[in-house]
Structure formats: structure tokens, C-alpha cells
Amino acid sequence: MTIRFMEPFGRAWDRMKLALFKPFDIHKWFVIGFNAFLAGLMEFSNSSGGARGSRDASFGEFIHFPRTAWIWLTDHPGWAMAILFGVVVAIAVIVTLTWVSSRGVFMFLDSVARNRVEIAKPWREYQKEGNSLFVWRLFFGLLCLLFFGALIVYFFIQGAALYDSGIGRALPLAFILGTGLVTLALVLVLGYIVLFLKDFVAALMYKNRISAGAAWSLFLGLFKKHAFHFLGYGIIVFLLMLVFVFVAIVAGLATCCLGWILLIIPYIGTVVALPFWYLLRAFSLEFLAQFGPEYDVFLWPAVPEAPAPGPAVV
Numbered sequence: 001m002t003i004r005f006m007e008p009f010g011r012a013w014d015r016m017k018l019a020l021f022k023p024f025d026i027h028k029w030f031v032i033g034f035n036a037f038l039a040g041l042m043e044f045s046n047s048s049g050g051a052r053g054s055r056d057a058s059f060g061e062f063i064h065f066p067r068t069a070w071i072w073l074t075d076h077p078g079w080a081m082a083i084l085f086g087v088v089v090a091i092a093v094i095v096t097l098t099w100v101s102s103r104g105v106f107m108f109l110d111s112v113a114r115n116r117v118e119i120a121k122p123w124r125e126y127q128k129e130g131n132s133l134f135v136w137r138l139f140f141g142l143l144c145l146l147f148f149g150a151l152i153v154y155f156f157i158q159g160a161a162l163y164d165s166g167i168g169r170a171l172p173l174a175f176i177l178g179t180g181l182v183t184l185a186l187v188l189v190l191g192y193i194v195l196f197l198k199d200f201v202a203a204l205m206y207k208n209r210i211s212a213g214a215a216w217s218l219f220l221g222l223f224k225k226h227a228f229h230f231l232g233y234g235i236i237v238f239l240l241m242l243v244f245v246f247v248a249i250v251a252g253l254a255t256c257c258l259g260w261i262l263l264i265i266p267y268i269g270t271v272v273a274l275p276f277w278y279l280l281r282a283f284s285l286e287f288l289a290q291f292g293p294e295y296d297v298f299l300w301p302a303v304p305e306a307p308a309p310g311p312a313v314v
Contacts, residue, residue: 003229005236008286015282015298016275019115031119032111032278033271038104040270040277041097042137043198063159098137103130105198109206112281115300129205136212137197144190151186155179195234196223199284207297222291233287237280244276 020029073080106126110116162175196219197212204215223230252260263269270277289296 003226003290005232005287008290009236009283012279012282012286015112015115015286016279019112020275020278025117028117029271029274031117032108033274034119034267035104035107035111035122036274036277036281037267037270038100039108041101041104042094063156063163066156067160094141095138098141099131099134102134102137103127105133105202106130106206108281109202109297112278112285113206113297113299126206129209129211132211132213133197133202133205136216140193140197147186147190148183151179151183192231192234195237196230199233199237199281200230200288203285203288203297204295207295222295226291233284237283240280244273248273 020032073083103123103126106129107119107122110118110122110126116122159175197216201212201215201219204210204218205212208215208218210218248259248263252258252263259272262272285297289298
């Protein structure tokens with residue numbers, strides 16, 4: 001089995017052109033764009049400190065910020081209650097958006113896999129899979145919060161201890177660099193998990209009508225055999241995102257910031273950039289389809305079928 005990158009990208013490009021431009025249908029753009037908007041609700045397409053001399057006050061203020069903030073909150077209970085209420089509201093909003101986005105993932109998948117222009121039907125049809133994805137994402141989000149929370153707590157407690165001990169500059173710099181490298185490694189690992197969940201695990205859930213846990217089991221069996229190919233896929237997606245950002249910057253400058261304004265408007269921005277998001281979604285499915293027919297999610301041809309020949313004219 002030969003796994004390629006450019007060939008599935010080329011087929012994804014053909015599907016995008018065929019679905020969105022042959023013919024161009026503005027109604028289709030707005031419907032598929034809405035599904036893509038819901039699917040991307042929780043993506044954040046999904047963090048320096050200065051060294052001190054012998055006793056640099058700015059580093060000391062920074063590393064003791066949690067202690068200072070806690071003292072301030074205990075002295076201002078009204079503000080503490082307001083902040084706590086804001087946190088609770090934010091959590092409720094995030095949980096709701098995660099649930100809606102999880103259903104939207106399968107709506108957008110359905111639009112690309114079937115070349116279908118519907119909203120209500122895939123919302124109802126993939127309710128079970130969407131809810132399973134939501135529960136998995138919710139627990140994964142809590143796990144990420146625990147990881148980063150523990151890392152932040154360690155950074156401030158250990159950093160404050162190093163500062164208060166009065167040691168020289170070299171050790172705090174090494175401590176900050178080491179913590180930064182650990183954070184970067186954690187971000188990379190969690191980023192790949194999020195990417196694989198959205199691009200491959202959700203696709204397997206969609207095709208086989210199974211839970212998130214069962215789909216992860218299928219994907220991990222495939223990942224063990226082709227780990228480097230999937231890691232390479234992540235690098236290509238990252239490079240494509242950089243290209244998209246560059247094109248968006250150029251388009252914004254060329255249109256006197258009008259393009260930027262359109263892109264930052266919720267939903268409208270997704271519709272404007274729909275060819276790119278459609279291309280990414282189709283690319284992930286085409287890449288997955290290389291591993292065998294049991295991984296092929298598409299239910300429509302990548303090229304238009306030729307019309308049947310008419311009767312011969314004598």
C-alpha cells in the first residue's frame with residue numbers, strides 16, 4: 001500500500017470545485033457554510049516572562065501574581081462573586097457550544113461525503129454520534145484543563161520558590177525554558193489528538209455509525225501501522241493553514257480591510273472562506289480513503305459522470 005499526500009489533495013481540490021463551482025449555487029454555499037460554521041464553533045484555529053538580575057522586581061511581581069490576586073479577591077468579595085459568576089456562565093456557554101459543534105461536525109461531514117445540501121436531516125440523523133462525540137470532547141477538555149492547570153500551578157509555585165531563594169539568573173531562565181518546552185510538547189500532543197478526532201475519528205463514527213470510543217479503537221489500530229504518515233498529514237494541514245492566513249492577509253490588504261471584516265463576522269466569514277474549509281474536510285476524507293474501502297466515506301464520485309452516449313447517427 002502506497003500512501004500519498006498530493007494525490008488525495010488533488011482529488012479533494014476536484015471535489016471542492018465540483019461541489020461549489022460546477023455550478024455555482026449561492027444557496028448551497030450558505031447551507032454548507034452553516035454546517036461548516038457549526039462544526040468549527042469550538043476551534044481556536046482548536047501563550048513569556050523576563051529574566052531578573054539578582055532581584056528583578058518585574059519577575060518577582062509576575063511570579064507572585066497568584067498570591068497577589070488571591071489577596072485582592074479576599075479583600076473584594078463582591079468582585080470575587082462577580083468573577084465566579086462570569087466563570088460559571090462562560091463554562092455553560094462553552095459546554096453548549098461544544099454540544100452544538102459536535103452535531104455540526106457530522107452535518108458538515110454529511111455535506112462533503114454525500115454532496116448533500118441539508119441541515120435538519122443530518123442534525124437529526126446523526127444525533128447519537130454527535131452526542132457521543134460531545135461527551136468525549138467534554139471529558140477530553142476537562143483532562144486538558146487538568147494538565148494545563150497542574151503545569152501552571154507548578155510553574156508559579158516552583159518559580160516563586162526559586163525567586164524567593166535569591167539564586168542567580170541562570171536557573172530561573174532554565175526553569176522558564178524547560179517549562180516552556182514541556183508546554184510546547186503538551187500542546188503538540190493535544191493538538192494532534194484534536195486533529196485526529198475531527199478529521200479521522202469523526203469520519204469513522206460517521207461511516208460505521210459507532211461511538212467515539214469504538215472509532216478511536218479503529219483509528220489507533222490504523223495509526224500504529226502508519227504513524228509517520230498521519231504525523232506528516234498534520235504537518236501538511238499546518239502548512240495549509242499558514243497559506244490560508246497569508247492569503248487572508250493579502251486579500252485584506254487588497255480590499256482595504258473589507259476582506260478582513262467579512263472574515264471576522266460569524267458565519268459570513270465561514271461562507272466567504274468555504275472553499276478552503278471544504279478543501280480541508282475533503283482532503284482528510286481522501287487521505288483516509290487511501291487505507292482501504294472500509295475507510296472510504298465518500299458516496300459520490302470525485303469527477304462528474306460522463307453522460308450516456310446517444311444513438312448513433314447514420
